Amino acid sequence: MRKLLSMLTLCSCIIGGSVGSAMASDDSAEKILQSVNGKWNTTFNSGDSTKLATLYTENATLSPGNGEVLVGQEQIRGLFKSFIDNGVHNHTIETIEAYRDEKQIVQLGKWRAESVNDKQEVISFGGVLMTVIEQNSDGIWLTRSHVWNMGN
Secondary structure, three states, X not given: OHHHHHHHHHHHHHXXXXXXXXXXXXXXXXXXXXXXXXXHHHHHHHOOHHHHHOOEEEEEEEEOOOOOOEEXXXXXXXXXXXXXXXXXXXXXXXXXXXXXXXXXEEEEEEEEEEEEOOOOOEEEEEEEEEEXXXXXXXXXXXXXXXXXXXXX
């Protein structure tokens, strides 16, 4: 029985390799996003908007939920610098769903961050995000598109 299962597994890998690859991609998409999100959060929370912008492709697009679309690392750096300068910190990302197609991953997630209000009280806020992450020719995963909204 064990030998039969081994043969069936081997045959399914040979005959239906793309199915096996898709299943493996689902697992690795989560691991890749865990790494990408962790690096993004660490960089944002360190206050380095210049380094944060390098986690995006050169011509990346970003929409912060206000109807605007920013294009390129410099505009993205400027937006995040303004958030950091205004005390936004403790940023986190939780992946809800991920879809992978070879060198591209689409992520649906929730984000949270903190700041202080006029009374110097800590406030927490967040929303939903969607990102498109692409693997470049050097094998590095960078954000190609980033859209978010604000809710509770």
